[in-house]
Amino acid sequence: MNLSIEFLLATGLGWVTACGIYLMLRGRTFPMVLGLTVLSYAVNVFIFATGRLWVGLPPILGQDRPVADPLPQALVLTAIVIGFATTGLILEMALRSRHESGTDHVDGIERQPEARG
Amino acid sequence: MHPLLEAVIAFLLVVGGAFSLIGVIGFLRFPDFFMRLHGPTKASTLGVGGLLVASMLWHWGMDQPALRELLITLFLFVTAPVSANLLAQAALHLRLRSKAAIPEDLDRR
Amino acid sequence: MIVWALDFALVAVAIAVALTGWRLLTGPEPTDRVLALDTLYINTVGLVILLGMRLGSDLLFEAALVIAMLGFIGTVAFARFLARGDVIE
Amino acid sequence: MNDLLVAIILLPLLPGVLLCHALGRANSPARRRATAWAAGAVTLTALGLLLLLAPAVFAGQTLLLHLPWVPDIGLNIGLRLDGLALMFALLITSVGSLIVLYAAYYLGSDDPAGKFFALLMLFMAAMLGIVVSDNLLLLVVFWELTSISSFLLVGYWGPQRADARAGARMALAVTGGGGLALLAGIVLLGQAGGSFELSVLLDRGDAIRAHANYPLILALILVGCFTKSAQVPFHFWLPEAMAAPTPVSAYLHSATMVKAGVFLLARLFPLIGDTTAFQYAVGGAGLVTLVFAAYVAVFKHDLKGLLAYSTISHLGLLVFLLGLNSPLAKVAAMFHVLNHATFKASLFMTAGIIDHETGTRDMRRLGGLVRYLPWTATLAMVAAASMAGIPLANGFLSKEMFFDEALRAGNRISMVVPLVAVVFGICSVAYSLRFIHDVFFNGPPRDLPRVPHEPPLFMKVPVALLVVVVVVVGVLPAVTFGPLVAVASTAVLNQAPPEFKLALWHGFNLPLLMSAIALVGGLLMYWALQNRFDLHLQHPARVTGRLLFNRGLDGLTSLSRRLTQKTENGSVQRYLALLVGAAVVVGAWAFIAGDQPSTAGSRELLPANLVAVLLWLLLVATGGALVLGHRRRVLAVVMAGGIGLITAISFEALSAPDLALTQLSVEVVSSALLLMALALLPRTTPRESSVRRRTRDGALALLGGAGVGWLAWLMLTRDHDSLSWYFLEQSIPKGGGSNAVNVILVDFRGFDTFGEITVLGIAAIGVLAMLQGMRVRRDPAPGGQHWSFAQPSLMLRMAARFILPLALAVSAYLFWRGHNLPGGGFIAGLVTAAALVLQYMAMGQSRAEALLGGDASRLFTRWIAAGLAIAATTGIGAMLLGHPFLTSAHAHPYLPLIGGVGLATAALFDLGVYITVVGATLLLFATLGAASKESP
Amino acid sequence: MTWLQGQLPVLPVVLPLITAALLLAGGDGLDSPEVADRRAVMRTRVLSLSSIAVLLGISAALAVDAAGGDWRVYRLGEWQAPFGIVLTIDRLSAAMVLLTQAVALPVAAYACGGWDLRGRHFHALLHFQLMGLNGAFLTGDLFNLFVFFEVLLIASYVLLVHGQGRQRFRVGVPYVALNLAASGLFLIGVALLYAVTGTLNMADLAMRVGRFTGTEALLLQVGGLLLLVVFGFKAALVPLHLWLPATYAAASPPVAALFALMTKVGVYAILRVHGVVFGEGAGVSAWLAADWLLPLALGGSLLAALGALGANSLSRMIGWLTIASVGTILVAVSLYTPGAWSAAIYYTLHSTLVMAALFLVADLIAQERGRRGDRLAMAAPVAQPALLGSLLVLVAASVVGLPPLPGFIGKLMILQAATGPSAPWVWSAVLLVGFVSLLSLARAGSLVFWKVAAAPPSAQRARSGLVAATALVVLAMLGLTIAAAPLKRYTDAAAAQLADREGLARAVLGPDAGAGAVRPYRAGEDR
Amino acid sequence: MKTRPPPPAKTAPDRETRRWFGHPALSLVIAASWLLLQGSVELVHILWAVIVGLVLPWLVHGFIGAGLRPRAPWLALRLLGVVLRDIVVANVAVARIVLNPRKDPQPAWVRVPYTLQEPLAVMLLATIITNTPGTVSCVVDEERREILVHALDAPDPQAIVDDIVQRYEQPLKEILG
């Protein structure tokens, strides 16, 4: 199999997803938010990929050439903005939560640390 | 496109690419942060600057809107030193190791 | 000739990006990583410009411009954070 | 005239409940009297109405009334007044009026009368509803209403007494739960019979009995009946319910509610009765109950406890009679319903008088009361004689009939039945004797709380009336209860009953002999227990149903606690892992258990080049570094920034310039926000997850990542179909722009964008709302040193001055061209916002905000509002012209000097986007900045 | 058709937005942290309430219109479906929109009793929430559904912590985090559907999904199942329910009452996507959700009812009961018959109103119990036992399914609709859930009203405005019983209409049901 | 609910009076940038360039302070030439240092005092120092009026100081003051 851009994208996407999930599952708000952010990058690329990959064919019309599928791009734009809004919100909520409870543990209370390993 | 123009563009591309690389090599190989800081400034000046000028000429040669890259060049020339300045201050605050002796009476308020 | 020079520049910048990535990953100082990110931005500007020439397109200019502008602002934020512990005072 | 049927139920339900509640709110003596009067008047009116209808019923008519309610599910207002209904309705209203009278004197001056009588009326309405329902679902409605109202009545003294609370809850649990089973049974019955109207179903008994679901129907309905009528093993709630005020016990737990189960057995007999299964189940349950409860009753020390078990026993008797495949048994049952109601209600009232006067119901303390309460004692003795089945009292007659039926059943089934009946008789005599002897004789009372006196006259009147009935019926049964029993039996059997004669004297026969044995045996039993075993020290039956029920409930509750504490432990990590896990599981399920193949497609792929591979390597390494180094938080932000940058480059290289611009600007602005947040958080994440936890998370992450990657691969390797050709075709002619992505955003799918900027606006407003009033002190620099370089760098200050106008120009340019080329309102807005954030960084928040015009939160809130309003107004403009929301218009007018100008309303919409984005982003920063300012 | 009639469908989305923008621009009177600007507060309340009242009227008009039986399709931007976004109004969506305003109006009125002053911009956020809910119910486009989910969610994030305090933020972060993760799954699901079918319009999807086999069908199925996880999470389908009890318990009572709608959005989406798109006509992907939905809903509703039994506060108990009632609804949904769907719709109406009422009643009780609030522990007796007790009994009885309340009618409808091999399970679960709920509500009621300290009743009487607002919800709930017959006809018709894919496709996509709308997307072709 | 206290007297806005064309240099830069961005000199763009060039400085007046009027344009051009030349030359020099593995550079911290008055001039000086390879302006100390420069390879630090003062600071002082 020749190495293809598609392969790189699919594997890279999977890898970033995995990183995002792992961070999202951490016990402190900050890494969790970072995980969600990274995960949203991956999800956005996934949506983008539904239009398949095209090189040098941005969906700008009137140049008499084929162009990439514009719809997924528009969807991703919306998703990016929503992701930005929600990330900002949870971040500041996490701050307030820490201010209220004195801990930045995601559960809002310090849990007994599990056996350190 | 005129061959001379082509040659100039090619030259600028080679120079720009080379200096981009050299800057990063500097960034990699020096022993302390303050020295490493010098590397990337090369990348932004002669390196990317060269590429940008090449691109300007190239678009001009292609009858596309040219000269726009001038804006980026100007911008990089203004901002890269500011970044360097701020990062140096951060490094001074963090009291990072410096091969050259940092002046004792540095006012860090 | 131009094609050859373009490829040379592309490879050079790509290697520069990869090497910058090395600093990004290894540090050792936090400032190194931020500087690496800043360099990454600047190299990306070069990369995008080269890509534009390679694809014969003038649609990539804005990306380069915005990368340059926002990359700077991001670096300022990082640097201020490292030096002052906060971004806005 | 049939409309009066509704009135009979509605009278106590509406005027009754409301009047009593309204009148009884204040607790003055006058108000209490008025309340009782109201209740009495309502009850008597209902009774009067019934009497008005009675002649028709006695003439053999069945009064029916049908009003549709929810006909599609078979729930209708269907009422019927036949003999059975009439008999029970008369019982309910007549005993009800006596109870009202009694209660008026029974209740203490602290007891809220309004609540009592209102609930009593509610209960009466429900009870009347049960007996006159023709629609079986409606019957269930009233059935459960009796459960609720009895719950409230039993718990009447709940605020003062724990036993009342427990009793009420148990009663509700058992009878309400049984009601749910009944509901199921009735629904199945209706499905089997094709209707829920009794008048229809009465002729379909055979079809129902032949239906495959018949055993299930029978079982479910019997659970309902047995719980209500306290049959073993569901009997335990009734003694607990004795915590209710005595009028409630007298009414609900002797005369009416507990008879509902009996009533329903009788009511449904034509539908589900007359089978062997029915006979064994119902008759068997009744037989067990009647003897078991009679035996236990002997050993009860509490007056009302004794009466409660006696009631259970007599309910068992009724159930037993209804279970028998003998028409005359039904007659006996109907007769005994009436008899039992009369003597048991009067005995409960007597017990109430004794409790009222002495302050206790414990027979171990009571004694010799005949000296203090001669009248009461006399009445009690007559009623108890009836309970014991002594001749001249009505209880004797029905007991004889019961013995007769037991003998006949014995012939058919087993001689055990008459033996059991005799044991029942012996026990009945014994506990009746005990009731009289222990209370009124048997030496003096032992340290009573109060010195007893005869109660007020009107407290005795109801008892006396009932006792008169006991005797009169006992002597002249045929002319008193005879006709009523006849019509009721006719209704139960759905045909005329065989000839029967209610008379005091039947000649010397086997039942009479059994009665004699019972009488003598009962006397002996009581004597023996009293003198040989010291009855007062006996505590029968340690393992009671109550105990089991309470254990079960406690067990269930603690199971619930354990379960919720175990699972719902507030651990976000667990919840998130569950969510991700669920996604992985269902995804894997589709792959593994599904029958569709998973193979890569045949699309021609793009060959990779060195740049792409290097970027890919960098991405993988950055992701790895992010995961491995995430505990150093600044580093993690840098790494995430790196991933964002590579994402942007990919977008740029893969023909998505708009995405690249947006991703990049969002990424930078997010990084700045993250850093601002980090300023208020610890700089490092503690290492606290166990290896197991990390392994689990790693596995989940890898599975999720692999899944997403594999899906992407399957997708990317095959060509796709899309409706996007339409956008490409229409963007320029109809959307007025050549950037298809932007035209989709502001036009084809402008509604999405409309929602999206709303989200952004809400987020900013939300942050303002959330952080309101928060001022945190920043931590000192790591290592405890002071922060350096307080004065912002001169270079930065100067650069910011230069960049702001330039960035605004770039914004304007990006906005301007967005419709045709990469750009647009959102990106322009973020660039503007970023440039202003740079000002914040360069000159400090307070100065920057002063320059922007003062109170930042209000200012930016208004910007958001304005942006949203502009976007909406663009859409509304189209509406005013009669087009749908967000319909765009565009034109290319040719202006002198300037040339062709593209004008699109979509640009105005985009302006709304721009303003919202700037306002929202700045509000996010400003709020966070204000919160992290040192408190003054 | 008059102008207003023509524009009716979009007003439930646009009007709340305009109102919210006005409320934001006008300020909420709480700029100064110490004192409220009385006039601004009044202005805010009047504007907010009157806007919801108008919305209620609009929704009622929509429902009346929908009762006629035709689909109303509102083409945003005048673009032909499936290319543009459409609002699709059928009986179901109209009913849900009406329900939304019917809950919102009393809840907003209740909040005006003082809760709205406990944080910034309550009314604006409420209107944003309404916009999101209405949009989600009305839209006929899957991605647009995602957008409105986000609108309603982000408003809910903020409303959840309205009133602030440690506990609210403690549950706020998990709530947001989980929903963000779910949003990611939502997007992946939508993306997979688009990647295969090339369309986002739900009517178009319903016609297209059945045509795919092989790996394409597999991708569709994964997408559909991911959406099931998302919607199941929103609907608190066990085992994705764990977030709900603490969250609802921590929310301020009017917000919790409003949140009664939120789980129903999940149910609604399941009906639309898994009921219709992946329903009968989905070829190899037909009844995709059935394998999962029925057992989870059955077991889940029982588990949740059990959870309510051990709850230590009224609001936590209501949270568990909410899960149980959604489970009951989903049981009906998973039966995939029009009768069962009709029951599900009716029960949804009931469950929403009754849970909202319960939260408000619980707050009234808590206010009169002093410091103990709604905790299920001994406290001073309430000042108005008869009033609050009657309200609680009425509402609780309906939750349990005691007749003649709507809960009873709903359960009866479900029982009657359950036939076939799953019937014994459905019957047992529905009845057992009722029984266990009965146990827990009886326990709670007896603890609150009867197990009281020997202290005099607290002097704190519930404000009559609050009681009136609560009574309004209860009355609306009772209305479901009184009007059960016409409502049943309506829900029957709604279920039938929901199942009619072809009818929907003709209404939304035109007589040729969208033939030719999706074409192969290849470089250089078709341009 | 308490009523709101009377609003505090409005503080004077923290901004100077704005004037149209108060920043001629900036206006020119912006107008030129606009044209560069548009990549065209059509009339419509020129018109907009003028508008943008006038409006934006007016709009952000408070943020950018008083306008500047450069005095010696020719000197400025000359300085530009010098700087560009130095960039190229010094870049090559630094490249040698970077690429020669045996070369062990002698870094040094150098204080460059300045007498410039105008902050913008100071900023430009610092920028030039950084852009010419081999030196990076690390701290601009406004109190001591000196720039702390890190030199990559400075066997003779004083030479660097002299060079900077002579080549850049003096011309800047003449141009901007």
Ligand code: NA
């Ligand atoms: Na957008």
Ligand code: NA
């Ligand atoms: Na439009």
